[in-house]
Amino acid sequence: MPDRQLTTARHGHMLTNAGVWSADGRWIVYDTRSPLDGSTFDGTRIERVEADTGRIEVVYASRHGARCGVVTAGTVDDRVVFILGPEHPTADWDYGPARRQGVVVRAARPGVVEPLDARDLVPPYTPGALRGGSHVHVLSPDGRLVSFTYEDAVLDRPPADGAQREKNLRGVGVSVCGRAVSVPRTHPRNHDGTAFSVLLTRLTDEPRPGSDEISRACEEGWIGTQGYKRADGTRQRYALAFQGRVVVAGTGGGLRTIDEVFVCDLPDDPAALAEADREPLAGTPTCRPAPPRGVVQRRLTRTADRRHPGIDGPRHWLRSSPDGERIACLMRDDRGVVQLFTVSPRGDGPVQVTRDPWPVASSFTWSPDGRRIAYIADGSVCTVDVDSGASTRLTDPTPAAPLRPEACVFSPDGRRIAFLRTIAAAHNQIFVVDAPG
Numbered sequence: 001m002p003d004r005q006l007t008t009a010r011h012g013h014m015l016t017n018a019g020v021w022s023a024d025g026r027w028i029v030y031d032t033r034s035p036l037d038g039s040t041f042d043g044t045r046i047e048r049v050e051a052d053t054g055r056i057e058v059v060y061a062s063r064h065g066a067r068c069g070v071v072t073a074g075t076v077d078d079r080v081v082f083i084l085g086p087e088h089p090t091a092d093w094d095y096g097p098a099r100r101q102g103v104v105v106r107a108a109r110p111g112v113v114e115p116l117d118a119r120d121l122v123p124p125y126t127p128g129a130l131r132g133g134s135h136v137h138v139l140s141p142d143g144r145l146v147s148f149t150y151e152d153a154v155l156d157r158p159p160a161d162g163a164q165r166e167k168n169l170r171g172v173g174v175s176v177c178g179r180a181v182s183v184p185r186t187h188p189r190n191h192d193g194t195a196f197s198v199l200l201t202r203l204t205d206e207p208r209p210g211s212d213e214i215s216r217a218c219e220e221g222w223i224g225t226q227g228y229k230r231a232d233g234t235r236q237r238y239a240l241a242f243q244g245r246v247v248v249a250g251t252g253g254g255l256r257t258i259d260e261v262f263v264c265d266l267p268d269d270p271a272a273l274a275e276a277d278r279e280p281l282a283g284t285p286t287c288r289p290a291p292p293r294g295v296v297q298r299r300l301t302r303t304a305d306r307r308h309p310g311i312d313g314p315r316h317w318l319r320s321s322p323d324g325e326r327i328a329c330l331m332r333d334d335r336g337v338v339q340l341f342t343v344s345p346r347g348d349g350p351v352q353v354t355r356d357p358w359p360v361a362s363s364f365t366w367s368p369d370g371r372r373i374a375y376i377a378d379g380s381v382c383t384v385d386v387d388s389g390a391s392t393r394l395t396d397p398t399p400a401a402p403l404r405p406e407a408c409v410f411s412p413d414g415r416r417i418a419f420l421r422t423i424a425a426a427h428n429q430i431f432v433v434d435a436p437g
Contacts, residue, residue: 003395003433006049013428014038015407015420017317017363019072019138025412026050028430029080031069036422038406041095043069046082051432060105060113064088067095074139078107081116081137081146093189098153098168100133102146116146118181118193121153125282128181128196128274140238141225144270146175147240149218150199152288165286166205172217172242173199176270198273198281199289200264202297207247209255212299214244219317224324228345238266239345241318241327243311248304258310261301261318261329261343267294300347308332314405316363321370328373330360340373340384354384356391362405367414374408374417374435381408381419381433394433404428410435
């Protein structure tokens, strides 16, 4: 099936792993990082391309030495959310995992940026503000919350007094939109935000082998467009699946770390995320920010006894079916081939979906009807029928213009898939292919 090239400019084009289509399906949003894998955060513009015409619009251009990227669009309005690096960067505050923020731009008002998460770097820290950097921002299906991963700037630097303190570990958080946070100007990098931001995941510096303690939480995804059904038939409105790093017994009596599927169940009312539990929401000079009251962290998979344990394959984010019944991830089958698997948010699984002779080679997304998953394998854009496991190849392998693994994203109507090709070994360009159901 022929695909169609949308962009041609001789600069970088990078799609995020999900959320690249506008709510009406007309536009695809992207950033302009130059490396083929996006590993250097050097983009200066957020742009969008009209899928039918190829027309380009600039949504945001960074200023004062800042860089921007990793953009996603909402499903209910014209908001786009992305990472903004420091303006006026300095040697001690340049771009990095703990030194970045989320911002919002509305497509109807290009160039007008709203800070998402507030930042407060001086104790006593402000509840609802972060002390570090947020990354890969994804609006919840109803647009009320934004998920992100986080690293802490306070714990990222050696303590001046040599005090013992917790490590800076990657975690998962959410921002509650429309609940503004103001912070004191006690540090030049402090700033206000339009949302109340909290960390959800409970992390442990040295997890006990065989326990459910984790030292890293990342690659998260919202479960369902309206959450999922609990075992008792009631509905869990907001939940995030994520990859959690645990310690298990390895071969020869040693230990190893693997990533498993976890979930955080959130309160039905986002306002409750402002309620502290046993420890301060904003953390202390020696401790990480703590999860709010009512957040429940659960482990869904236990794969240490499989021939190939843990989540595996190319970097990918967990993605849920629209009805919330199945969470997709990548693992190796008994032959060692990376395949798509699904897990129930209630803990059943994993269940193997693809059974291809070649490995899944990209991140992936679900079709809006929940019947198919789009992914890249054997140099082609493919879809798989989740119930039957039957795979369909939508594009032919093209070694001269190889596909990138970062994105393979269904449009809101399920009729098209957006992806990246590298042209002339120089730049990524955005392509689309029809996805007949």
